[in-house]
Amino acid sequence: MKKGSVEDPKGLISESYRIDGITAAECRTIFLDWALSLPDSSDSRLVLTSLVARYAEDAPDHPMTQVMREGLQTLGVSGRRGGWRTRKRD
Numbered sequence: 001m002k003k004g005s006v007e008d009p010k011g012l013i014s015e016s017y018r019i020d021g022i023t024a025a026e027c028r029t030i031f032l033d034w035a036l037s038l039p040d041s042s043d044s045r046l047v048l049t050s051l052v053a054r055y056a057e058d059a060p061d062h063p064m065t066q067v068m069r070e071g072l073q074t075l076g077v078s079g080r081r082g083g084w085r086t087r088k089r090d
Contacts, residue, residue: 024063
């Protein structure tokens with residue numbers, strides 16, 4: 001993925017794979033920034049699946065690969081969503 005692509009608008013995911021010694025905690029922070037940078041119209045599950053397919057084969061043990069796989073599992077879980085959108089308004 002090149003920087004500025006649809007899947008990785010800021011190039012955050014691709015850059016994370018270039019950082020020697022990056023930790024899982026740092027990857028989670030980068031992943032959150034990546035997720036927030038996606039356009040609202042994006043299908044995040046589809047985009048994330050594409051990124052995992054792109055990077056997982058070459059770097060199966062990389063912390064970002066694990067974080068993205070966890071992200072896919074989380075996206076697959078349905079249920080009640082909390083937060084301000086679900087609260088009753090007076």
